[in-house]
Amino acid sequence: MRILVTGGAGYIASHTAVSLLDRGHQPVLLDNFCNSKPAVLDRIEALTRQRPTLLKMDVRDTDAVARALREHDCQAVIHFAALKAVGESVEKPLAYYENNIQGTLSLLAAMRSSGVKTLVFSSSATVYSADQPMPLREDGLLGTSSPYGRTKLMVENILADVAAADKTLSFTSLRYFNPVGAHPSGTMGEDPRGIPNNLMPFVAQVAVGRLPRLRVFGNDYPTVDGTGMRDYIHVCDLAEGHVSALNHAHGRAGWHVFNLGTGQGTSVMQVLQAFSLACGRELPYEVVPRRSGDVAACWADPHHAESTLGWRASRTLEMMCADAWRWQSANPMGYPD
Ligand code: NAD
Numbered sequence: 385m386r387i388l389v390t391g392g393a394g395y396i397a398s399h400t401a402v403s404l405l406d407r408g409h410q411p412v413l414l415d416n417f418c419n420s421k422p423a424v425l426d427r428i429e430a431l432t433r434q435r436p437t438l439l440k441m442d443v444r445d446t447d448a449v450a451r452a453l454r455e456h457d458c459q460a461v462i463h464f465a466a467l468k469a470v471g472e473s474v475e476k477p478l479a480y481y482e483n484n485i486q487g488t489l490s491l492l493a494a495m496r497s498s499g500v501k502t503l504v505f506s507s508s509a510t511v512y513s514a515d516q517p518m519p520l521r522e523d524g525l526l527g528t529s530s531p532y533g534r535t536k537l538m539v540e541n542i543l544a545d546v547a548a549a550d551k552t553l554s555f556t557s558l559r560y561f562n563p564v565g566a567h568p569s570g571t572m573g574e575d576p577r578g579i580p581n582n583l584m585p586f587v588a589q590v591a592v593g594r595l596p597r598l599r600v601f602g603n604d605y606p607t608v609d610g611t612g613m614r615d616y617i618h619v620c621d622l623a624e625g626h627v628s629a630l631n632h633a634h635g636r637a638g639w640h641v642f643n644l645g646t647g648q649g650t651s652v653m654q655v656l657q658a659f660s661l662a663c664g665r666e667l668p669y670e671v672v673p674r675r676s677g678d679v680a681a682c683w684a685d686p687h688h689a690e691s692t693l694g695w696r697a698s699r700t701l702e703m704m705c706a707d708a709w710r711w712q713s714a715n716p717m718g719y720p721d
C-alpha cells in the first residue's frame with residue numbers, strides 16, 4: 385500500500401515508516417518540521433535501504449495535501465501530525481485547537497476530494513477519564529482534563545461521526561499509552577526540543593549528562609512504591625501496531641478503536657532503576673511534590689488489539705531502556721540540524 389503519513393518525521397511516525405517499509409509498504413511522509421528535523425530521512429534510508437518521499441507541508445494546507453494524495457496515489461493515511469505537550473496546551477490552547485482540530489478537518493477534506501477512505505489516527509490514553517479501575521478498556525469512561533487531551537477526544541468524536549455518515553469509510557483510532565525507547569540500532573529515537581516533559585527522555589538526558597538529576601513527581605501515591613505507574617510501550621511495538629491496524633482497516637469500513645499498550649504498570653522508580661542498569665550507573669534523583677494533573681496509575685487492557693489485530697507488545701522494559709540509552713549515548717544532542 386502507498387500510505388500518506390502526516391507528521392512523518394516525528395518520533396513515532398519515523399519508527400512506523402521503518403516498519404511499513406520493512407513490510408513492503410510505501411510511506412509518503414509529510415511534515416512541517418515544527419517538532420522534528422528532516423535528518424531523520426537519512427536514518428530511515430540507512431536502516432531500510434529505501435528513501436521515502438518527504439514533503440515539507442502543513443497538514444492544514446488542504447489543497448497541497450489533496451494534491452499529494454493524488455500524485456502519490458495513496459490508498460490510506462496515518463495521521464500523526466499534532467502538537468502534543470500537555471502543559472503547553474494549557475498555556476496556548478488556541479494553538480492546539482488550530483493545529484490538531486483544524487489539521488484533522490483539513491486532512492478529511494483532502495481525503496474526500498481525492499477519494500481516500502482509510503485513516504488511522506494517533507489518539508492517546510489521555511482520552512480516558514481519571515479515577516476508574518485499571519486496566520482501561522476501550523469502552524471505559526471518557527473524559528480528559530487538558531486542552532491537548534480534549535483535541536484528541538474531539539477528533540475521535542469527529543471521526544466517529546464522519547465514519548457513521550459514510551459507510552464506505554474505514555477510520556481507526558489507536559490510543560497509545562506511554563511510548564518510549566528507540567530503534568535498536570541506536571540511529572533513531574526521541575529528540576524533544578528543550579527540556580523534556582516526559583519521564584524516559586528526561587532520564588536519558590540525565591544519564592548522558594545534559595540534565596543534573598531526575599525530579600520524581602511525588603512518592604505518596606497509592607502504588608507499589610508511592611511513585612506514579614504507567615504503561616510504557618516500546619516505540620517499535622507501537623510502530624508494528626500501526627501496520628497491523630492498517631492491514632485490519634483495509635477493506636473493513638466503520639469506526640474502530642484500539643488501545644496500544646502492554647497491559648503492565650511500571651513505577652517511576654522502576655523505570656529509573658531499569659535505566660540505571662542499562663547505562664551502567666546510578667542516576668541521581670530527588671523527590672519533589674506531585675505534578676498537577678497527574679494520576680496515580682494508568683495502564684491498558686490490550687486484549688482487543690490482541691484478539692482483533694493479532695498484535696501484542698513483546699519488548700520488555702529492559703529493552704526500552706537499553707534502546708533509549710543506545711540512541712541517547714550515540715546522539716547526545718539528537719538529530720543534526
Ligand atoms: P512528534 O512531535 O515527534 O511528532 C509529530 C510530528 O507532527 C512532528 O514531526 C511535527 O513536526 C509534525 N506536525 C505537527 N503539526 C503539524 C502540521 N500542522 N503539519 C505538518 N506536520 C505537523 O510526536 P510523537 O510523539 O511522535 O507523536 C505523534 C502522535 O502521537 C501525535 O499525534 C501525538 O499526539 C500522539 N501521541 C503521542 C504520545 C507520546 O507520548 N509521544 C502519546 C499518545 C499519543
Ligand code: WQD
Nearest residue numbers: 470508510581582583584586599600601612613614652678
Ligand atoms: C510518566 C510518569 C510522572 C517526568 C503524558 C501525556 C499523555 C501522553 C503520554 C500524549 C508520571 C513521572 C515524569 C519527570 C516524573 N502523551 N515523571 N518526573 O504524564 O503519563 O503522559 O505522555 O498523548 O497524554 O500526559 O507521561 O512521561 O510525563 O510521566 O516523576 O520529570 O513519570 O509524574 O508518573 P504521562 P510522563
